[in-house]
Amino acid sequence: MKKRSCVILASTGTVGQRLVYMLSQHPWFDIVDIAASKRSAGLKYKERLKDSWHLDVDIPEEIAEMKIKLTEPNEVEKADIAFSALPSKEAKQLELDFAKAGYFIQSKASAHRQDRDVPLIIPELNADHLELVKLQRDTKWSGAIVTDPNCTTVGLAMVLKPIYDEFGIKSVIANTWQAISGSGIPGVPGLLINDNVIPFIAGEEEKVESEVLKILGNLEKDSIINAGFPIASTCTRVPVTDGHFETLYINTKEKIEDIQKVEKILGDFKGIPEFLKYKENLTYAPKDPIIVRKEINRPQPRLDRLAGTVPGMAISVGRIRKGVDNSSINLCLISHNTIRGAAGASLLGAEMAIMKNYI
Template sequence: MVNVGVLGATGMVGQRFIELLSGHPKFKITALTASARSAGKRYQDAVTWHLDSQIPEAVQDMVVVDTDPSQVKDVEIVFSALPTEHAAIVEPQFAAAGMGVASNASAMRMEPDVPLVIPEVNPEHLELIDNQRKNRGWDGFIVTNPNCSTIALVMTLKPLYDEFDIQRVYVSTMQAVSGAGYNGVPSMAILDNLVPFIGGEEEKMESETLHLLGDFDGETVTPASFGVSASCHRVPVVDGHTEAVFMEMEEDFAVEDVKNAFRNFKGLPQKLGLYSAPSTPVIVREEDNRPQPRMDRLTQRGMAVTVGRVRKDDVFPQSLKYVLLGHNTVRGAAGASILNAELINEIM
């Protein structure tokens, strides 16, 4: 078993890490960190648990420690659910102390020697870990997963990017409130409402998408060259980001070929049979009214992305439209970091 820790264990994503790691066949939680006001308390006394599940028994009496590498002993990998501004300072400290950091935070995502990875999409980018260690003198490392809405989008773009020539992608998101954390969106601001702006989200989707699908030469990543334009919106849904995608192709295509590309898509995690990997990363629904958050967000334990309404556009030639849904705190956050760690543990 690999001893692991969770940084920021009392927050929403930290709780999801703990839930998903409970009963994991290869990872054992031996350290939980949080802010100074929680340090020294038993986890069940320090946390306000927001998930539908119960706090796993294995961590209920675990004493929370300060988020400092000197307080985390005999741990190989830490999963970071820290706020961005804190992660930028603390994550390098843990990597310098010899631990692997599988981060959900955005602080280090676009650093040139830090892998930004979706295991089914660009596992070869993990080779940047060697460069990172040389550049920074670390025994440990940092690997990041993308923004929650980006992950769901790119999971569906990868099979199309491999088989078709994409010219432009336009995406409009309808994002769940859990993506902002438990206290992130006041109820009076979102009930009976839609908020048409999420700070920094559109920029992340546009830059991270091209980076993930970029060419890696062993040293640097050259971003993909097609255009991406995003518009991001907060909606009164608890979990599950829905995205409407409009795509212009270089040449004509058959809708059934697109669906087959989705259905046949497999990546390295599926070939290796990794514990958290969905057997089918992209699920195609044929019903006109699917996907829907309540019905589809937990497909394949929340680790698959569901697509529906796959069709040609009637107005613009050589254009494709579809709707996708991904669980933002599972596949889009904690589950993504855990799958990254599983892959690293398997191949490195």
Template sequence: MPDRLDVAVLGATGSVGQRFVQLLADHPWFRLAELVGSERSAGKRYSDVCDWRISARPPESVLNLPVKHYEEPLQSPIVFSALPGGVAGPIEEALARDGKKVFTNARDHRMDPDVPLLIPEVNPDHARAIEVQRQQRGWREGFIVANPNCSTIHLVLALKPLHDAFGITHGIVTTLQAASGAGYPGVPSLDLIDNVIPFIGGEEEKIERETRKLLGQWDGAKFIDAEVTLSAHCNRVPVRDGHLETVSVKFARHATPSDVAEVLASFRAQPQELGLPTAPKQPVVVLDLPDRPQPVLDRDIEGGMASVVGRIRPCSVLDVRFVVLGHNTIRGAAGASVLNAELFYRQGLL
């Protein structure tokens, strides 16, 4: 194995940034070399400015790393972005223009017509879009690759093998999304305790649009969306981590609940074949207990990198219905970007 590649994390002190730090601290292929934060944090040690919230303390290897400001030059060739939407766009473009390989969790570039919106088990061939991206934008070496919304990732991991096997024409999804999806401190406690908030701005539209792009095709010049009609309802619930989604789907070809369970449980794809370090052994884990999955019990299955599916049963309106659970800040955010970079590494694109 060659020397590890240096990487930087943008927004390193935030909730998703902390997950990046946790996942990259001992990575076999990448060396966490640079941390980037706001003016409040710049010039200080990471341990002094990061209000670490995801475990007892940050990894030892990053405690004394200095935090850089966004305007300081970066030496690392690979950049992971945990910047908030609306802020990320121009910063990521400037870095790509400067030759950096940017893997972003932000929403800003997900639906750009030349940016791969990538889930390695779902659409690894979309990575080829970076060639067109570079040509159109005049970038010699840099590029931007986005991972989807946290709810979309876990939904589409379950939909992909079913779409390939039976053809999905219509679907309805209702999400019960964890508080951590709003960042820290997120939703005020008095709004969420003893309550459900039936609105998350822009979330329903993201799920519907991103799913079509992910299940669609890259024809060498443009993305062609899948002809799947999806209706999404999104809710914020008083759960710390783990998005739960109830799903009903209509198939083009007949499939029973048993067929669906078998296809999901046997699903493997490129990350598993390539043995990518962050990839789950089973991207979709099927549980047959009547009251599972549950966030507190099942969100950490496969290190938080799998979609967990249960309650597969007939649907009296469409064809089949089931429940999907996924960890929203691991596979739904930082882990998704890290896995995208691992795929690019193995494909020789870094």
């Protein structure tokens, strides 16, 4: 495998730090530059993060000494890929600038997720949507913008996909208990979140509802036709460090005679055929993207967020049971918000784009 050069935009944030660590360990990528805002530009990475590095491993030595650049295409090294963990407002223009300058952008920001020609990718569910990169290159630029979903969307979409394909879906009610690392650095002050539940996360419910429908949609000609069922969600913040907990109530089109069939469909799910063609070459793809727990008290953030063959990349599901009738399902899930929901999603997405020769 030829190594791909990469730069990390917003390398100092919660997601950026994970990207720095995970990319530095990954044999396919070479980090040639790191960038952030003008508050950080010019400082050595270890100097800038001496009080705010949040991972329980040290800053990789080769990155610790690197100087942080300003986030502009003419300030950072040329590279095959720009991994972007920019805030959405800043990503709006900056990601366009990088795509015009020829970078393949793998983005965690929401800014372009709903653009008509921008794929919103969970490789196991819609690797075929990457075709939209060709359209961008035919019409706009030599680079590309590919987006990863919101951290809360990932677990929800992953679990809905096999159910949608097997039974059809009439509607979904989703409630979430989201970890504090999801709000970035400095995030929610300790005094406000300890011993508490914050019942509102700005923009989160709208993102979750619209993103799931795009991801489960079909690529037709040069756009995505969204899946067509309603989702109602309530997103809350709780004092958990990492790992979003969600409960789903799913009304299906088909009757469900046997709830064990639902467990089996979820546990057996490996991904769409387009994903399976490449799966064995993808180092960030867990063997089982969905792990079904049978115990009555699982999944839990502390016990299950790092489950699976690639820690943090599998979704754990449990308490699968009937709802009020024979066409409804109740369940809960855990997904690691800064790995499967952020940096790990970007790595798996970039691996898939490399396998499909877009990078």
